[in-house]
Amino acid sequence: MTELLKKEKKYEWTDACEANFQELKKRLVSASVLCLPDLEKEFQVYCDASRQGLGSVLTQGGKVAAYTSRQLKKYEGNYPTHDLELASVVHALKTWRHYLMGKRCEVFTDHKSLKYIFTQKDLNMRQRRWLELIKDYDLSLQYHHGTRLEFSTTFHPQTDGQTKRNYNNSYQASIEMSPFEALYGKKCTTPLLWSGLRERSLFGPDIIQEAEEKVRLIKYRLKIAQSRQKSYADKKRSDVSYEVGDRVYLRVSPLRGVKRFGIKGKLFPRFIGPFKVLSRKGEVAYEIELPEILSAVHNVFHVSQLKKCHPEMSETPLKDTVPLEEVHFESDLTYEEKPIKILERAERNTRTKTIKFCKVQWSHHTEGEAT
Numbered sequence: 001m002t003e004l005l006k007k008e009k010k011y012e013w014t015d016a017c018e019a020n021f022q023e024l025k026k027r028l029v030s031a032s033v034l035c036l037p038d039l040e041k042e043f044q045v046y047c048d049a050s051r052q053g054l055g056s057v058l059t060q061g062g063k064v065a066a067y068t069s070r071q072l073k074k075y076e077g078n079y080p081t082h083d084l085e086l087a088s089v090v091h092a093l094k095t096w097r098h099y100l101m102g103k104r105c106e107v108f109t110d111h112k113s114l115k116y117i118f119t120q121k122d123l124n125m126r127q128r129r130w131l132e133l134i135k136d137y138d139l140s141l142q143y144h145h146g147t148r149l150e151f152s153t154t155f156h157p158q159t160d161g162q163t164k165r166n167y168n169n170s171y172q173a174s175i176e177m178s179p180f181e182a183l184y185g186k187k188c189t190t191p192l193l194w195s196g197l198r199e200r201s202l203f204g205p206d207i208i209q210e211a212e213e214k215v216r217l218i219k220y221r222l223k224i225a226q227s228r229q230k231s232y233a234d235k236k237r238s239d240v241s242y243e244v245g246d247r248v249y250l251r252v253s254p255l256r257g258v259k260r261f262g263i264k265g266k267l268f269p270r271f272i273g274p275f276k277v278l279s280r281k282g283e284v285a286y287e288i289e290l291p292e293i294l295s296a297v298h299n300v301f302h303v304s305q306l307k308k309c310h311p312e313m314s315e316t317p318l319k320d321t322v323p324l325e326e327v328h329f330e331s332d333l334t335y336e337e338k339p340i341k342i343l344e345r346a347e348r349n350t351r352t353k354t355i356k357f358c359k360v361q362w363s364h365h366t367e368g369e370a371t
Contacts, residue, residue, distance in 0.1 A: 035063040043105040045092050046144065049084040051077065056092035058099065068095045080351075083126060085111035090130045093137055100137055108144035115143050176221050240303050242286055247274035249307040250288065253334045270364060274309035337362040343370050 004011050037043070037060060044059045055069035070091070072084075079087065089107055093100060117131060118141075242248060249271035276289040281300050288306075290299045344359040361370045 034067075035060065035065050037065045037099055039099070039103070043096075043099060043103065045089075045096070045100070045105060045107045045139075047085070047088040047092050047107060047109050049081075049088040051084075054084070054088040054091050056088060056095070058092070058096050066096060066099075068092065082111065082113060085109055085114055086117065086127065086130055089114070089141070090133060093134065093139075100139070103138065105137070105139045107139050107141050109141065110144060112143045114141050117141065173225070177218075240306075240308075242277045242280070242303075242306070242308065244277055244279060246277045247309040247311075248277060248286075248288060249273040249309055250275060250301065251305045251307065271307055337364060339363075343367060 003009055004013075004017070037058075041060055043065070045056055046059065047054075047056045049055070051072070053069055053071045056067070057064055058066040058068075068091070076084070076087065089109065092107070117127070117134075123131065250273050252270050252272055275291075278287045278289050278299075280286055284303050285300055286303065286306060287300050290297060339360045340363050341361040342358050343361055346357040346359075348355045348357065359370050361367050
């Protein structure tokens with residue numbers, strides 16, 4: 001029908017057009033019924049891929065239990081056919097892992113070489129990573145001639161709702177329940193939780209009181225989780241304070257002078273100084289005395305940006321300090337580092353090109369800090 005509506009196309013209604021139109025009407029008005037999965041029986045997964053997307057169907061006993069498909073991402077368009085077919089298998093296993101993990105299943109594909117993926121020796125990094133995931137499942141890869149997945153609009157091929165439902169029903173340790181249960185006050189009715197259904201009153205004082213209790217419970221559990229995480233962080237944290245007259249180093253951020261794709265690369269932080277502490281501002285900030293060269297910089301800093309200078313070391317510069325006279329600082333205390341030496345060279349060969357790498361030592365940095 002799309003071809004017939006084009007300006008340069010002559011409108012001619014043929015028998016093939018009529019047959020396609022009747023099939024379209026049939027698929028639009030007849031809903032496909034999915035069977036309920038039985039965890040005691042084996043599953044069969046049919047996978048297929050094209051240059052537009054990936055698709056899979058989960059069946060059991062010859063009946064469709066679930067379906068999934070998605071469009072290819074931009075970079076996946078460069079994958080070879082073998083990797084695309086393998087990607088459709090991985091996509092199916094990830095989508096239905098709650099059904100397939102720990103169960104025996106058969107995976108069918110129309111790409112015959114995938115049968116030997118477990119015995120192939122020359123695999124690229126992507127295939128090796130996917131193979132590690134596949135080995136977590138008890139499955140057999142089998143060749144099925146002419147596996148072709150065609151979904152009508154009834155199937156909503158972009159998503160089957162399963163991924164969203166799985167996330168909403170995932171247990172969250174911080175609130176000790178799933179987001180679905182926190183929102184609706186009951187467990188998500190997935191095929192695994194059909195039991196225990198009952199009528200609920202959606203309005204009235206009872207539902208409001210139940211929601212308030214649920215909110216109080218979630219706040220209490222979140223507070224416990226935050227306190228637990230804070231206790232973990234406090235073990236590695238120590239209170240730092242300075243007195244007026246102490247001398248401190250100021251942390252600065254060196255940036256690579258060579259930009260790649262317009263992105264500034266950060267290097268290991270450096271320090272300048274020492275400078276004298278003039279006063280304390282609040283609980284965690286200090287005012288320090290800066291030289292004239294840094295007059296454009298505000299002289300109040302958070303304690304995390306300072307490093308104490310011991311009196312006996314005030315005349316000895318640290319190995320990670322930067323002389324103020326050698327660099328030009330911006331208002332945000334950043335400055336550019338220049339490459340001074342290439343330490344190593346390496347090459348990585350891909351299917352279509354050779355990528356060269358260089359390990360560079362930057363000014364004011366040691367060889368151990370090369371990038």
